[in-house]
Amino acid sequence: MLVSRAQLDFVRTQVNANAQPWRNAYTQMMASKYASLSRTPKPRAIVECGPTSNPNLGCTDEREDAIAAYTLSLAWYITRNSQYATKAIQIMDAWSATVQDHTNSNAPLQTGWAGASWTRAAEIIRYTYTSWPNAGRFGTMLRNAYLPKIINGHATNNGNWELVMMEATLGIAVYLEDRTVYDRAVAKYRTRVPAYVYLPSDGALPKTPPGSGIDTRTEIVNYWQGQSTFMEGLTQETCRDFTHVGYGIASIADFAETTRIQGQDLYPEIADRLRTALGFQAKYELGTAPPSNLCGGTIHRGLGPVTEVGYNHLHTRLGLTMPNTQTLTESRRPQGTNNLFVAWQTLTHANNPH
Template identity: 70%
Template sequence: MKVHRSVAVVVSLLASLTVPAATVPSATAAPAAFTHPGVLVSRPQLDFMRAKVNAGAQPWKSAYDAMRGTAYASLTRTAKPRAVVECGPYSNPNLGCTDERQDALAAYTLSLIWYVTRDARYAQKAIQIMDAWSATIRDHTNSNAPLQTAWAGSSWPRAAEIIKYTYTGWPNANRFATMLRTVYLPEIQNGRANTNGNWELSMMEAPLGIAVFIEDKAAYDKAVGIFRTRMPAYVYLTTDGSLPKTPPGSGIDTRAEIISYWHDQSTFVDGLSQETCRDFAHTGYGIAAAAHFAETARHQGQDIWGEIKDRMRHALGLHTKYENGDPVPSWLCGGSKSRELGPTTEVGYNALSTRLGIPMANTQKYTEQHRPQGTDNLFIAWETLTHAQNPS
């Protein structure tokens, strides 16, 4: 598994161009009343998914069957909670990191199966896993603690929202909410400006989902505020100027620093990501986290998609173009790339193409050729099932 590390930015005293940091726009207020379930998937989306699966329609039925065939769907799964999850660089040490992420994904998987089948055993197993962790975990430590917390913290509220609001009988739901508020939220809610962008985008996705579940308007607004400055600093548009925007508070101010931060890429085009020339896998994590964020906000009545649609359509189009086989030009990442975008396009493609009607030929080709999109075993799971052609 690839593990992200913070970018060490070397200040160049020789650089002559200073680029002002992005200003922080005010956050639109959280909704007067939160919508549940409303983290990544809504009740109308779940109903659409359920109807398609039960009708045997494709690609939802094959996506559902693939999900059911994984260990995440097992009714005999034993949770492996730890009081302290310690995650170092490159998962060394890995003390509960994989276990936590996979238990959170299992809880989400089981909640989706519950919704489709109405078989209470799956809801009860999801509850059992969530209860085991909420009774045990107290902290995340070591250098990858923020990212680990964000990944697990993105999956937990998806599962919790479905179970709490569609299944009757979760006595420890409040304890789980307390876990999210006291163990997860403090680790991630302030972001991390000088990291690679996928870190902070995941660190905003998780607080937004947690804020919805615990109905915390201040936490919601804080996540939106940081997201609104990070997204323009992660995906470039030519309208930004000759150089990309920079994350406020990062200390990345000069041309030399920006090029270093963008992994030595000095030619900027619409849709280029801060991590494109690192690799497409990490770029995919950032794109997916941004899509998840916008989708959750949409369920809460806020049009983040309208704010980021141009960055997202260009980012998806650029990266899927090369994933689909187009040769990489010499000016881009030295003319080489890795084909590791992964199961990251369904939510963005559905929002932009299905709902907004934006033509996305490259993204469509990639998405359809990679169905059913499964899980990356980190924080992305079953998005062909939940979002393919989903109009809700």
């Protein structure tokens, strides 16, 4: 998921050749706390995450251990130093032996964030390292302690929730080789992306998430953070803040990237929405002042390190011209991690044709 063997081989070749931007991205990753071989995992039986992570009982520890496992898996593949694989396995084994459930209001979001990183790490280790005796137990953990919290989605919350929940659900389905779960994630994604990014072809009002009960103009405007003028590429959270938009854009791209690797390319279905969402947000992230009919003339920037996957597919593979997204993406390389579920996209996806 997210990165295929061919993509990883491309990255490894570029890093070993000291080519840019991959070498700088690799150096950034290896200098991070997530690549440390002395990391001690901090598993908990019950991870409790309230609103804005209050209480935070294992929430940060879980997310960061999951990112560390993914980071160490990438480090293993690029360096072929088995110490990195062993450390990734140690972290994953510690959690699969311990965690039982996620509770409190942010449990679905937390489970999505951590689940997205866990599954990336697990796939790399499972198929490229010599031995992982507890790989089956890790799958049991994903099915029992993660999947129930995310598989049904969360239609009424802000869209970044359901998008990352489906991203993690898809990753779990791939790891478990569970076609039923995979198909459920795809079905939900196909309705959620159109309800997150507006296109003029949608009509006067944006599409709404099925099952949300949001169906009047007043309810839709309220759901779109009070925004009543709908523009191409606007997202449901643009007038909330760009950071949360970044979460949504990352999951939209990550999901499509995984389906493409799995042989069911969903990019054609969501390409216009992803392209315009990236371009719209990039324009204002780069400093353009918003007009008065966009968020009342006030926006909150901070898109995050989230543009590489979508930009790589649309520009590198398809050849689409995306000037604002290109300027933003290239100016912020190497894109690192948001410490939640996005990590090292410049390393894995910058100019990656595979």
